[in-house]
Amino acid sequence: MRVPIRHSLLWVLAVFQCHSQDEVGSSRANLSTLAAEEARRGVFVFYTESFIDNDSQRASYRGSVYGAIQKFELDGCELKIETVIVDKFSGIVGRAPTGQLQDTYGYSASFLLTPEIAGAAAVLEARPAQIGRNTHSVCVENATCGFPWLRLQTRRPVIHEISRVNDAQSFDGQVDHFVIPVSSLAAGRQLIDELRAISDSRCR
Numbered sequence: 001m002r003v004p005i006r007h008s009l010l011w012v013l014a015v016f017q018c019h020s021q022d023e024v025g026s027s028r029a030n031l032s033t034l035a036a037e038e039a040r041r042g043v044f045v046f047y048t049e050s051f052i053d054n055d056s057q058r059a060s061y062r063g064s065v066y067g068a069i070q071k072f073e074l075d076g077c078e079l080k081i082e083t084v085i086v087d088k089f090s091g092i093v094g095r096a097p098t099g100q101l102q103d104t105y106g107y108s109a110s111f112l113l114t115p116e117i118a119g120a121a122a123v124l125e126a127r128p129a130q131i132g133r134n135t136h137s138v139c140v141e142n143a144t145c146g147f148p149w150l151r152l153q154t155r156r157p158v159i160h161e162i163s164r165v166n167d168a169q170s171f172d173g174q175v176d177h178f179v180i181p182v183s184s185l186a187a188g189r190q191l192i193d194e195l196r197a198i199s200d201s202r203c204r
Helices: 005-041 115-120 185-202
Strands: 043-052 058-075 078-093 101-112 122-126 147-153 159-165 168-175 177-181
Touching: 005 058, 005 185, 043 147, 058 177, 078 177, 115 147, 115 185, 122 185, 147 185, 159 177
Parallel strands: none
Antiparallel strands: 043 058, 058 078, 078 101, 101 159, 122 147, 147 177, 159 168
16 A cells, blocks of 8 residues: 555654654653762862961861762753752861861752753863862872862853852852862763753754
8 A cells, every 4th residue: 555655754754753752851861860870979079288377377177078969950941950069177277176167058050951052061170169279288089189070151141050158148140151060070971961962852
C-alpha cells in the first residue's frame, strides 16, 4: 500500500519530535543527577595564614573553606542555582585565641537559559574570595589554594543574584556572570554538556 507523501512527512516529523523530547528529558534527568552528586561531594581547601590586621596586631589562622551546589534546577528554561561557601577557622590575634569561628556565604542566581549562555559557560580554577591574596595563605595539598568553578557569563546583566553572609543579605541585583563551586573540572564540564544539550533543543 502506498502512503501519501504528506502523511509520511508528518510521521517522520512526529518521530523526530519524539526523539528530541526523549533526549531533552534524558538531559534534564542527567542534570538533576549531576547536581545532586555535586551537592553531596562539595569541595574543600585547607589553609593557614598569618598577617598584620587593621589594628596592627599579628593574626594567625588555620581553617578550611568548603563550597557546594545546593540547588541546580530548570523550570522550563529558567535556571535556578543556589550555592554555599563555608569558612571555618580558628587562631590567635595578638596573644588572644579566637576559638572556633565560622562564616557562611550563600549565593543564588536565576535567569533564562539560552544557547548563547550555555555556549559561553566554562570551567576554571581559582581561589575562593575567602582566602585573601594579602594574608600569606598556604594551603595543604593545593599550592594555588584554588577551587574548580563553573563560570556562567552573559553579554548583559541578566542574571539575578542574591548574596548573603551569615544570613544577612549583602547583595540583590543584576549581574553578568556567576560562578559555581564544583568538585572537579570534569564535573563542571559534565554540567555544561547537559546545559548545552537542553538549551540547544528547548531554549532557543
